[in-house]
Amino acid sequence: MSETVRLLGLGLEPRDHATVEVLQALAECDEVRAQGFGRQDLEFLKRQCRRGALKSVAQDAPPKPLARALVAAARRGRRVSLATPIHPFYYGPAGAAVVAECAAKKVLWKSFGSISPMGAAISKAGVTLGTNVFGLQSFEAEALADKAVEPNPVWPLILYFVRAPDAAARSRLGRALARFYPKSHPALWCAGARVGEKTDLADALRTCSSARTGDTLYLPEAKATASTLGRPDRHHVVIKGAVAPPLVEGE
């Protein structure tokens, strides 16, 4: 495990979404730089780590010095990791900075999958990809406005927050969404303090001023799809990776 930097995603709610392999990695590392976690989550992470291994890093810490420090430690033979909410490749620039620094210094990096806003949203909304929805799009809330995203109206839209948007950001977000969704468009909080709460877009935009990292909003599709071409027969959906079992009636 030396000369490898681990990139660990703790999902939207670390105490729920931490996976076994992430817990194992936390326990094995000599140094865990945990970026962007609140006090309660840091307490949880600390219990999974070796004594003294956990170091908290500010959400807005410059990514390149962080990456250089991690890779340098790996090169000294220490087992190191960067842990963030959601996943380091989605939370901020540090994950990509680590990958770039690893490439430059010929150090390996390893990452595991983590539970995403999209995954949490479809669970709460009760939709199944490939059965009753055929596309999903998920965007960081501020980025949707700043990057001029044009959501696909026949797909549900998932918005996730990395930080609480200020008034200007909320305004930009509201304008960007208004082009595609009416104010009364239904919305469902899928993760965070308001998990399970059904509301509408207008209310969600008002209350997202207190959004925390990982808070996730689900907006159902704005338009029904007209196409049926390529839609599967309901009884022909594939499970990838599963071993084909025998077709026997009980045992």
Next chain:
Amino acid sequence: MNEPLRTRLLAAGLDAFAEYFRVVTDGGPADSSEYVRALKELAGARGAEARAWRGRVRACLGLPDAGTDLEAAVRASVPRARVWLAALRLGEGRYDEVKDLLGPEAEEPWGRFVRACAHLGAGKAAEAAADLKIVLSSQDDEQSAAAAGLWALSESAVGNTKRARVLLAAAARLKPKAAWPWVLLGRVERAAQDKAACFRALAAAIKREDSAWTRLERSRMHEALGDMDRALDDATAAIAHSPRSTAPLLWRAHVQTCRRHYHLAAPDYARALKLDASCVPARRGRAAIHLVRGYPAAALADARAAERASPGSPEAVLERARFQIYANDATPALDRETAAAVRGAKEIAWKAVFLRGCRLLKARRFGQAARVFAQSGLAPVPVEAALKSSFYGGIASGLDATKDLIPQRPASDRPRLLICGLGIVPPYTASLQSLRMILSCDYVFNNLSEPEIADLLWLLSSKGEPTMFDIRGADSRWTKTIFRRVKPGTTTGFVTRGHPQVCGGLAASLIEEGKLVGADVEVYPAVSSINTLAINALPGRLGSFWGLQVMDYSTVFEPQFRMDRRVPTIMYFNASVQLITAEEYARFCARLEDAVGRGRRIYFYGRNFSVAPDLVPVEAARGWYGRIDPSYTLLIPPS
């Protein structure tokens, strides 16, 4: 003992060097019908020589107490008895005893051969070579061929494949009708990873001797290559050749287990036990199957029987203890019992500590369990110990830190169904939330076939059964089976792979059925292929992903279809891709190229996400019409 009987026994090959090769290739007992007949005839024969032959036949049949007869024959100075007893000890791996047993026979060809075998078994190739050279230069074809065969095995073991082939060719020339040189050649070619040459050699062996031995050998090769159907065919043929032998039955049960056809493995184990009630491998194999199939009490009964049949075996005690824990039949006294069993067996001492951790985990004493698992993984331990201790230690530690979140019995009486995905690489991608939900269930349906997952679920729950959801789609039969258990006042769990709502037909059926019958159905998010694939789009780029798109391929046909190229996109196919026309497929390709950008490269994943994808230009999709499997996936990296 009469001459005709002696002649028949010699003709049956009981005195042949080849017997050794059958044993060393795990050919199981010889064609037992011939030997069983011989044993019956020998039952009435008197004298020390008859006793020696009886011991020899019993050894060939793998029956117990062969040593008793042979030891008596040795004491009576029956010719060959020493060599046969030495051969028995060879088969038992007691190499040090072999040299002492041989006495003056060590200078005879058979004795030199057996001594060489013992040297090789103990890793002393140079000492073996000295004896083999003498036997190889013998005037007797049988002896020379056997020495060549043994030497070939030795050369193959150190990677001298060419030399091994030459020696076996010589053996085959000396014994043109014998199968064993070809069986050994198959082994050599398999070690050299020449599959075609291996199968050619095994076909030649079967042509010379179509027996349980040769069929088992080829079945093993098929199994190693993952061709379970052919492995099964050969295993079945082996059983037909040797119906009173347990070895082919055990092997076929193993193949059925590899195919996850546990209900077909069980009868083979039962049949083996009917032949030999003390067959420990059958008991162990069946115990594992009972557990997977949801019968922990039956599994424990078999484990106890295996323990009775293996007195003094620490492994048998540990196995039995493991099943006691799964069956909820363990107390702290079990810890003392397992610790005592491994005293003096340092290499497996960690297992007793590990089982203590499992018992504590089952008892929901998570903090203690975590500390004990940390102990069982402390170096120096085998890699297996470190991995298992780390895995279960992570679970115990995570559950201890979040035990306040384990659901209590709900106030409402409404029936509950909890659908938990263990992620795309179960059980490693299982989330703490899913594990806690499983803890809260009264009954768990397990839709995962791996035995290690059954082991984990039996530590977290007490009642359940496997489902075998048809890979081809939502199956109303399983929906009905599951909802028969979903009753007021109970919580039922359904555990599956990946995220239940990503291409999850059965999960969708369960959610709908829950609405119809008034059950509360909750689905918990899990790590899916969406999450793991998207990571692969990153290497080399700066910044972070600020979004993700996931779509079924059919959405490309929608008039409003559009795709943001700046974030990763994952595209799944479904069964309908095999039914669309060429014109429709061409339209799909054109729209995809427009959306992705001509000339851009995309990742193409086949049936298995663990296999590295191909990176191809998007235009390559045009050539796939009629060849796309519904399980294929595309990852379009951001531009």
